Amino acid sequence: MVSGGNFPLTLRIAGRKVVVVGGGHVATRRTLSLLDAGADLVVVSPDVSASLASSIGRGDVEWIQRVYRTGDLEGAWLVQTATGDPDVDGQVADDAAAQSTWCLKGGDPDHATAWVPAVARIDDVTVAISGGGDAGRASSLRDGVAAALQSGDLPLRHRTHHPEGFVALVGGGPGDPGLLTTRGRRLLAEADVVVIDRLAPHGVLSELAPDVEVIDVGKMPDHHPIPQHEINEILIDRAKQGKIVVRLKGGDPYVFGRGGEELIACREAGIPVEVVPGVTSAIAVAAAAGIPVTHRGIARGFSVVTGHVELSDLPHDRAHTLVLLMGVRRLREVALQLVDSGHDRLTPVAIVESGCTPDQRVTVGTLDTIADRAGEVDAQPPAVTIVGDVVTLSPAWPQAD
Numbered sequence: 001m002v003s004g005g006n007f008p009l010t011l012r013i014a015g016r017k018v019v020v021v022g023g024g025h026v027a028t029r030r031t032l033s034l035l036d037a038g039a040d041l042v043v044v045s046p047d048v049s050a051s052l053a054s055s056i057g058r059g060d061v062e063w064i065q066r067v068y069r070t071g072d073l074e075g076a077w078l079v080q081t082a083t084g085d086p087d088v089d090g091q092v093a094d095d096a097a098a099q100s101t102w103c104l105k106g107g108d109p110d111h112a113t114a115w116v117p118a119v120a121r122i123d124d125v126t127v128a129i130s131g132g133g134d135a136g137r138a139s140s141l142r143d144g145v146a147a148a149l150q151s152g153d154l155p156l157r158h159r160t161h162h163p164e165g166f167v168a169l170v171g172g173g174p175g176d177p178g179l180l181t182t183r184g185r186r187l188l189a190e191a192d193v194v195v196i197d198r199l200a201p202h203g204v205l206s207e208l209a210p211d212v213e214v215i216d217v218g219k220m221p222d223h224h225p226i227p228q229h230e231i232n233e234i235l236i237d238r239a240k241q242g243k244i245v246v247r248l249k250g251g252d253p254y255v256f257g258r259g260g261e262e263l264i265a266c267r268e269a270g271i272p273v274e275v276v277p278g279v280t281s282a283i284a285v286a287a288a289a290g291i292p293v294t295h296r297g298i299a300r301g302f303s304v305v306t307g308h309v310e311l312s313d314l315p316h317d318r319a320h321t322l323v324l325l326m327g328v329r330r331l332r333e334v335a336l337q338l339v340d341s342g343h344d345r346l347t348p349v350a351i352v353e354s355g356c357t358p359d360q361r362v363t364v365g366t367l368d369t370i371a372d373r374a375g376e377v378d379a380q381p382p383a384v385t386i387v388g389d390v391v392t393l394s395p396a397w398p399q400a401d
């Protein structure tokens with residue numbers, strides 16, 4: 001019976017025989033999750049779904065291609081019946097009971113001897129919710145708990161044990177907290193210390209518990225309040241105190257983010273480190289302005305460089321997109337350098353300031369005009385400059401009538 005007398009249990013099913021009777025959609029889903037758990041699977045059914053057929057074709061599942069017969073359950077630890085025929089399902093359940101095999105009975109929980117909870121696995125945590133026969137309610141609850149775990153909305157601090165300390169270098173994306181990965185959020189929810197950059201999504205700080213130490217090492221352009229070696233020392237020092245340290249960086253840690261240096265410093269100090277990639281402004285800020293960095297027939301590739309480097313070695317082709325980070329205040333020099341090295345002076349250019357934030361502003365021009373346009377609007381960092389024909393795809397580019 002569904003209510004009363006239930007005993008939640010987890011089975012070690014790997015290598016053990018499980019019989020699935022039926023070949024439709026319930027049988028298919030159950031077969032796939034049992035396969036994932038390593039069960040030794042036998043499907044009994046005259047026909048099977050395309051997805052089951054491919055598992056059978058790969059040799060992952062044995063197929064008895066006929067209707068069920070008493071005796072098919074021999075040696076099974078567990079049976080799932082989901083033929084859609086109440087007489088056959090009833091026979092399977094009776095046969096299972098007669099040989100003391102647990103029986104999952106699709107669509108008929110009242111006559112099953114076992115139920116599968118709604119399950120979500122998030123890293124090392126398994127969430128299993130049993131809805132007492134109401135699979136829909138169990139699934140909704142499972143989804144809610146899983147989402148809260150993934151987003152870090154559930155209190156996870158002090159649950160993960162890193163007695164030796166731990167540093168996570170987390171890419172925070174270009175500014176919108178919605179563009180921080182679920183892994184990044186989860187680690188933030190576990191953090192004892194958050195070391196944050198100027199361009200990381202500061203909005204998430206309000207979600208941290210009051211006792212989380214927040215260290216702002218943000219660098220302003222042309223002004224470096226905390227040198228890199230001191231940032232490395234902070235990470236190592238806090239981790240050595242046994243703390244979970246999240247280094248929250250703007251964009252992706254490895255795209256002009258000095259993530260590699262921090263990784264090496266932690267490793268050399270013997271601190272376990274995890275790198276969580278982020279959504280880089282180089283691609284996301286262009287996208288937010290309606291500019292794909294590649295586009296069939298318009299741009300075949302792209303380069304990401306800083307506006308501070310020697311630009312003459314880059315491909316000088318309007319079909320190769322250049323994404324320039326930093327250096328928006330040097331645009332006149334940059335544009336001149338590109339033209340002098342072979343770029344067409346009419347190549348379209350866009351400057352996207354504060355991309356992916358409510359203050360986003362897009363200014364367009366050509367290599368000839370962009371420095372003047374930037375001066376007219378007083379373009380300010382943080383900004384990404386995109387050079388190439390893809391810029392014409394932006395809604396900000398003047399469209400021919």
Ligand SMILES: C[S@@+](CC[C@H](N)C(=O)[O-])C[C@H]1O[C@@H](n2cnc3c(N)ncnc32)[C@H](O)[C@@H]1O
Pocket residue numbers: 173174175199250251252253254255256257279280281282285324325326327352353354355356357381382383384
């Ligand atoms: C030191 S780099 C770090 C880049 C970062 N690691 C990434 O992957 O986006 C900083 C530069 O990224 C660009 N940037 C970062 N966030 C931005 C945003 N929201 N809007 C425009 N540019 C941004 C600017 O060019 C800024 O000067």
